Structures are given as structure tokens and as C-alpha cells.
Amino acid sequence: MQVHVDLAVCQSHGQCVFGAPDVFSFDDDDQLRYSPSPPEERRADVIRAASACPVRAITVGPSGSGRPAA
């Protein structure tokens, strides 16, 4: 699974961190960090995290896709 966050769109709502804290987190400087290829078994939580983003900054694509689909 491929995950992409458009950091130009992200407004630090934190909904993704709330929903999947093992994939999304804030670092000590309050910058969003995320794992771009989390394990497939995390898909349900990652999709839920993406749909919880108020600014729709997160896209989730299949494993191995060069560019994640919306």
C-alpha cells in the first residue's frame, strides 16, 4: 500500500494521527511524518484516516503503484 500526504494542503488537523498513529505522527517540531508504504494489514485504518482528513490531503494507492490514486 502506498500513502501520500500533500503537505502543501495539510493543515495539521491531526485526524490521521488520531486514526492511525503508527503510520502518521507529528515530530518534535510539529511537522507531520508518515510511513509512505505501511503494511497492507493497516489498510482499513489508513483509509479511515484519509477519509477523516478535513482537507483531503491524503491519498492511498495499491502497493507498487508509482503514484497513489485518489
Add this chain to the structure above:
Amino acid sequence: MTAGDAGIVVVGASLAGQRACAALRRHGYRGRLTVVDAEPHLPYDRPPLSKELLAATADESAAALPSAGLGIDWVLGRRARRLDVPGRTVELDGGDVLPFTGLVVATGSAPNPWPGTHPPEVGVFRTLDDARALRHRLGGGDRLLVIGAGFLGGELAAAARGRGTSVELVEAQPQPLRSALGPVAGEFVAALHRAAGVSLRTRTRVGSFTGDHRLTGAILSDGTRVAADLAVVALGASPRTGWLAGAGLRINRGLVCDRHARALGTDGAPVPGIVVAGDVARWPHPWAGPDGAVLGHWTHAVEQAEVAARNLLDPAHPATYRPVPSFWSDLYGVRLRAVGFPAFADTVEVHENDPDGGRLDIAYRRDGELVGALTGNRPGRLAAYRAQLAEALGRVPA
């Protein structure tokens, strides 16, 4: 429910209604899906209206909510005016009747109007059309009066200042947002407004408007006269339940539902096939009082709609809606982010309060237990608070 029956009717095409439709389809519902809304527009998101749209940093596409491909029969520009529970129909203005086998009530809330007559330049701010009208007038030399310095009033003032508009912001409480977030956060926000050049007047009300045919200003409760060319009434919103009068549902400043988002009848029992989501709902939560909670938050609409849709399709195995709420406001580049129920707190702990740096960190407690938190430009700390709240909520028996 199958494709042959009357199908599911969703009343309200805003965020809760749109998310309910998406969830119904995602959970496998393939039958007829009809969405009714009094507004003529396809679903749109409200947070951008008072932020990017008004600030003119984005166009209307930023507010569109995705609804293509959901197979929806739209009934837009029509108001639901009556619900017949035993007959399983919704009556629309004009007299048309929509039958349903399942109903999602997502009529949201309506802005509280000015309690009296007023010149035509005094309005409310809730819809895309309201946003279009105000966006058009900002920055053109008009002076704006905003009545109420809550979340909406504050964002309107901030967006207007960003467009170079002169702003009077009038608030009855000693600080903006005092009842929602307490006096420390209120003073923090007041400082942001004043630093941006907003004329903020607290402990003050608007007594009356001046100008009969065209607004010229207002007379305040302390006798001060302020000049204004347009005014927005931002005095909160009330759940839109008027169309449910006499339907046999329990109404208490909101449509009352159980923890599975099922509408309750006047006898207190859930009504089969009718669920509720978003601002219109009054719902139980372990941290709310016996009357439950009504929230106008974006995340609440999203999360309750998901549970409501699921439980409409699978009533034998209802999921429970028991969230850690979260909400936000953006003011002058400061990202205020909150979790839990700060309004329910009896004490606040201020860990950081730096208006100049835009940084804020407040924990809200009741009976010593964390019930909420607010941060400004500190999302990492907010995530830590949110995890604590989720953990505490998990310890409360279901």
C-alpha cells in the same frame, strides 16, 4: 433493503448527509438513494466558507464535497416540511410525498436570526450563497459589523481583516469563545483580533441598528454608536427540527437519538429505520450530562454519519457512536485545534500561552480528569491529549 423498494431517503445534503450516502454505498447498499435539501446546491463543505472562500485565497471548488458516482436521486431546492413515521413518508414543500424504507435525518442547524427587524444589509452566514454575497462585498471599502465573537464570528472578522476591511466585532461575554473554551483561551483569541486591527468590544451587545432603508451602523448597549455598511449576525445556530414537529419523535433542542444514532420516539424507544447524524442530533456520551450533547463540529458529522448509515443497514448489530470529539478554528495563521469537551471542564491547566508566537496549550479537567484540550500551532501535543482521552474513554464501560 433491496433495489425494488422505496429505498433510503436522506434529508440534508450537507456533510453528514453526503457522508451517510458514501457510507451506505461503501457498506453495500445498492437500492434507491434519494437526497433532499432546501438549498439548490450539490453537497459542499462549510469550513472553507468562512476561511479560504471569504479570504479569497481559494475558489468555490475548494468547498465541493465529492458526490459523483454514488447513484443519488437529487431533490434539491425543496424543503422537507413533514415526516409521517407510521406511513413512512417525507412530505416536501409543494406537497410531493417521498416514501422511504430507511431515513437519515441530517438537516443540520439554522443560524439564529437577529431578534427583530433590521435593514437589508444585516444578514446571517451559513450557506454558500451567504459566502458568495459577503465575499463579493469585502475589500470594497465597506465597514463590517460582526455580532458575536464565537468561532464563526471570529473567522469572519479574521477573513475580513485579511481583505483590508474595517471590522467592529461585538461580543456579550467578557472574552470571545469564553463559554466554549474558557477565559484564558478567550483572552488569547482577543489578543489575536486586536493585534490584527479588529475593533473588539466585549461585555457589549448591539441594541439597535441605525439607517432605515440602508444600514449606517448600530447603537451598542453602552450607548456607543458604531458605523457599518454591512453586518453579520453570528449568534450561534439551532438544530433544524421544525419539520419533525408532530411526528412522534423526541425533540429537545435537537432530534434525540440513542448511542447507535437511532432516532428516539416520544416514548423513548428507538424508531426502526430512522437514524440521525450531524448538527441536528442530540446524542448521549459518557462525558455529557443527562441531556446529552449537540455538536456542530465537522468531525462529529463525519463520524456519526458513518455509524448512522451502518446501523440503518444492519439494525440487528448496531455499532456504537462514542467519539472523542475534535474541532478547530483558524485565526490569523494560528491553528487552534481542540479535542474532547473543553466546555464541560471545571478547571483549566495552562501549559503554554504565547499570543505573540501563536502558541497555546491548555488542558481541561473536570473532577480532576482530563475532558478536553486546546492547542494553538501545537498539533503534536494535541495528538498526545487525544490519545489520553481515547484511553480514558476506553475505560468507561460501554
